[in-house]
Amino acid sequence: MNERSSNQSAATAPDEISLSCRGPLVMLFLHAAFWLVAASVLALVASLKFHSPAFLSGCAWLTYGRVHSAAVNAQLYGFAVQAGLGVALWIIAQTGRSPLPHPLGFIIGAAVWNLGVLSGIVAILAGQGTGYENLEFPFYSALLLFLGFLVVGSGALLAIHSRRERSLTPAHWFLIAALFWFPWILSGAYLLLTVWPVRGLMQSMVVWWFGGNLTFVWLSLVGLAALFHFIPQILGRPLHSRQMALFTFWTLLFFGSWTGIPSTAPVPAWIPALSAVMTLLTLVTLLSAWTNLRQTNSGGQPLPGNLAPLRFLLFGLGMFQLAGLMRIVLSLPVLGHITSFTWFAAAQIQLQSFGFFSMVMLGAVYFIFPRLMGTGLSCTKAPLRHFWLAAVGCLLVALPWALGGVAQGLKLADASIPFMVISHSTLSFLRVSSLGEVLILVCNLMFAMNLLMTTTRCASTFFLPAFLAITAQTPKAEVKP
Amino acid sequence: MNYGPLVFLTAFVALSASWFGFVLTPQIQIGRLTESTNTLNTAELYPKARPGQAAQGLQVYRANGCAACHTQQTVQEGTSIDVYLLEVGTNAAAVATALVNANVGFTRIDDPGFFLNLPKNILPGTTIEAAKRAFKGAQSAGAKAQIRINPQGPDIARHWGVRGSVAADYLFDQPVMLGSQRVGPDLSNVGARLPDVNWHLLHLYAPQQVVKGSLMPPHRFLFNVSKAGQHPSPDALQVPPEVAPAPGYEVVPKPEALALAAYLVSLNSSTPVFETPMTLASSATSTNSPAK
Numbered sequence: 001m002n003e004r005s006s007n008q009s010a011a012t013a014p015d016e017i018s019l020s021c022r023g024p025l026v027m028l029f030l031h032a033a034f035w036l037v038a039a040s041v042l043a044l045v046a047s048l049k050f051h052s053p054a055f056l057s058g059c060a061w062l063t064y065g066r067v068h069s070a071a072v073n074a075q076l077y078g079f080a081v082q083a084g085l086g087v088a089l090w091i092i093a094q095t096g097r098s099p100l101p102h103p104l105g106f107i108i109g110a111a112v113w114n115l116g117v118l119s120g121i122v123a124i125l126a127g128q129g130t131g132y133e134n135l136e137f138p139f140y141s142a143l144l145l146f147l148g149f150l151v152v153g154s155g156a157l158l159a160i161h162s163r164r165e166r167s168l169t170p171a172h173w174f175l176i177a178a179l180f181w182f183p184w185i186l187s188g189a190y191l192l193l194t195v196w197p198v199r200g201l202m203q204s205m206v207v208w209w210f211g212g213n214l215t216f217v218w219l220s221l222v223g224l225a226a227l228f229h230f231i232p233q234i235l236g237r238p239l240h241s242r243q244m245a246l247f248t249f250w251t252l253l254f255f256g257s258w259t260g261i262p263s264t265a266p267v268p269a270w271i272p273a274l275s276a277v278m279t280l281l282t283l284v285t286l287l288s289a290w291t292n293l294r295q296t297n298s299g300g301q302p303l304p305g306n307l308a309p310l311r312f313l314l315f316g317l318g319m320f321q322l323a324g325l326m327r328i329v330l331s332l333p334v335l336g337h338i339t340s341f342t343w344f345a346a347a348q349i350q351l352q353s354f355g356f357f358s359m360v361m362l363g364a365v366y367f368i369f370p371r372l373m374g375t376g377l378s379c380t381k382a383p384l385r386h387f388w389l390a391a392v393g394c395l396l397v398a399l400p401w402a403l404g405g406v407a408q409g410l411k412l413a414d415a416s417i418p419f420m421v422i423s424h425s426t427l428s429f430l431r432v433s434s435l436g437e438v439l440i441l442v443c444n445l446m447f448a449m450n451l452l453m454t455t456t457r458c459a460s461t462f463f464l465p466a467f468l469a470i471t472a473q474t475p476k477a478e479v480k481p
Numbered sequence: 482m483n484y485g486p487l488v489f490l491t492a493f494v495a496l497s498a499s500w501f502g503f504v505l506t507p508q509i510q511i512g513r514l515t516e517s518t519n520t521l522n523t524a525e526l527y528p529k530a531r532p533g534q535a536a537q538g539l540q541v542y543r544a545n546g547c548a549a550c551h552t553q554q555t556v557q558e559g560t561s562i563d564v565y566l567l568e569v570g571t572n573a574a575a576v577a578t579a580l581v582n583a584n585v586g587f588t589r590i591d592d593p594g595f596f597l598n599l600p601k602n603i604l605p606g607t608t609i610e611a612a613k614r615a616f617k618g619a620q621s622a623g624a625k626a627q628i629r630i631n632p633q634g635p636d637i638a639r640h641w642g643v644r645g646s647v648a649a650d651y652l653f654d655q656p657v658m659l660g661s662q663r664v665g666p667d668l669s670n671v672g673a674r675l676p677d678v679n680w681h682l683l684h685l686y687a688p689q690q691v692v693k694g695s696l697m698p699p700h701r702f703l704f705n706v707s708k709a710g711q712h713p714s715p716d717a718l719q720v721p722p723e724v725a726p727a728p729g730y731e732v733v734p735k736p737e738a739l740a741l742a743a744y745l746v747s748l749n750s751s752t753p754v755f756e757t758p759m760t761l762a763s764s765a766t767s768t769n770s771p772a773k
């Protein structure tokens with residue numbers, strides 16, 4: 001791994017490579033931050049409905065089902081994939097030591113992507129969602145997503161192709177796979193759901209296949225790429241084992257892509273059984289990533305000023321393990337039958353998409369942004385505060401859901417307990433989790449404000465002198481009568 | 482791995498393998514199902530497409546994200562084989578001896594109460610061999626017995642369905658919304674449980690009035706509250722006074738509400754099919770509680 005960039009202090013002027021990243025990455029990160037805030041607002045609205053079912057129920061646009069899926073999709077496509085792309089571009093440009101080609105192309109791609117997300121979220125709230133989990137965006141929004149990703153992704157591949165540092169790092173493997181993976185699964189799913197629609201339960205099979213490949217494989221590919229890149233860089237030491245990273249990569253691709261079918265699915269029994277075996281095998285992916293990164297981290301000290309990003313990354317690594325283990329529990333025949341259909345599954349998704357992926361991305365963005373802008377963050381103490389708030393918020397959402405989910409599942413398995421009693425027994429857990437949603441909203445706002453203010457400050461250092469020069473009052477003496 | 486194309490190839494092979502396994506193979510197995518007589522009652526075609534209004538209601542169900550809180554899949558954990566004694570005949574002592582000799586777990590039957598309260602499940606949750614021996618024994622002694630196969634599981638015990646859901650149940654739905662969370666009850670057979678359209682309309686308008694303590698948000702945007710005028714609408718909903726609009730106004734369901742209610746009433750997958758063997762005679766009300 002090339003370590004030259006790691007010693008670059010946050011305050012020094014960005015080099016040619018970082019400058020080439022500035023436009024595209026600011027575009028991607030600011031929009032990602034916007035969607036992150038939007039997702040947490042929507043999730044909070046959905047959560048508050050458990051305090052009073054009548055809350056905002058008069059408006060069709062704000063009914064629980066629509067707000068809930070809008071929140072999930074804003075988080076996935078608005079934040080996760082977008083921030084993932086930004087971080088991927090940075091890693092590719094930095095490790096390849098070559099500037100991004102055609103920055104304007106990336107900006108156009110990102111604009112198309114965001115148009116797709118915006119139209120999709122509005123469509124869901126307007127009742128035009130497809131009804132498929134994780135694929136609620138209507139076809140036209142998905143088409144925009146696909147095109148946007150194609151533009152950004154092919155630009156990223158061009159950047160990899162034209163790299164000056166020829167050796168590929170582990171992060172590269174994960175990112176190359178991710179750049180192909182997403183358009184494949186997105187087009188595969190939408191072609192089979194809307195263009196040549198499959199019949200009956202095959203729709204659910206396609207949705208599960210896509211869901212497993214997006215929420216587990218794609219998020220893990222990009223999240224692990226960021227972990228494998230930034231943890232060694234922040235600690236200023238090489239990755240513990242390249243071979244082990246290769247093992248993680250292969251097992252993630254070959255086992256992870258066969259997961260995602262719920263144990264309770266009403267399909268021929270071999271399908272959930274095979275999926276359960278493969279999900280169990282992802283344990284080796286979890287363990288190898290954990291061992292590799294723990295060994296890299298143990299005894300290391302972060303380079304000055306990088307404590308907050310490292311905390312984000314390590315927290316994300318921990319949650320990757322926890323979410324992966326919960327996923328295995330959900331897929332197993334006996335345990336899965338108890339925990340499916342409960343809040344335990346929701347907790348798993350929360351840990352996977354927020355606890356692991358978003359936290360890793362937030363850490364990476366906090367690391368990248370000062371180097372990108374050539375100025376410190378607008379608020380330098382904010383990242384650490386953000387970390388503690390986000391960590392507490394994430395656990396405050398996920399733990400009550402997980403515990404409440406197990407209790408709910410055990411009661412659902414006992415037919416003598418009336419359903420209404422079970423529903424009400426989950427309420428206290430859900431109400432605690434609303435507090436976590438509030439915390440997450442606060443830290444997402446902090447994050448978005450920090451990025452926005454840093455960007456405006458950087459922009460003002462460029463434009464303010466020019467602006468002042470233009471608008472400076474000409475001394476009266478020089479004005480000719 | 483220092484070559485980009487090699488990474489590409491690995492990813493391509495991995496994803497195509499999973500596509501063949503989880504999309505193509507199931508498509509060959511369950512994607513080409515048709516309406517058939519694959520039912521225990523061979524005179525019946527199953528599945529049937531939903532009637533027009535119910536098919537429109539599916540789209541209302543989709544648009545409002547009802548699947549965020551409701552699943553549509555009854556999970557079956559297994560089957561239970563039971564032997565029911567229907568009539569004891571004239572010689573109770575001979576039946577008792579035959580059952581003991583059938584070697585199905587009875588050492589002696591001398592309690593006369595054993596033959597009371599018929600029909601009764603005398604061998605709950607047994608094996609098919611033991612059930613056959615007990616059945617033959619009872620028949621030979623002049624009693625009438627029946628072997629019943631009952632789907633098992635908490636969902637079925639909750640009367641959310643008489644059997645587990647199978648692929649055929651969803652054949653004509655586009656989209657299929659199985660749901661993944663049970664914030665509310667499972668709806669795969671709600672039409673069999675609650676067949677009254679007006680119940681559903683009132684429940685959509687004011688859930689807490691119909692189901693005490695319900696967590697479901699009211700869906701009033703599916704209804705128009707308008708002045709009753711000279712000719713009140715024949716569709717107007719009879720609402721309880723707690724949620725009634727101002728005097729002179731009526732609550733009229735919009736077409737979406739009527740479609741959604743028609744869809745909910747159409748949700749019924751109780752037709753017995755071969756994938757989930759069950760005895761036809763046993764209705765949803767038959768219990769599997771152990772013999773007293």
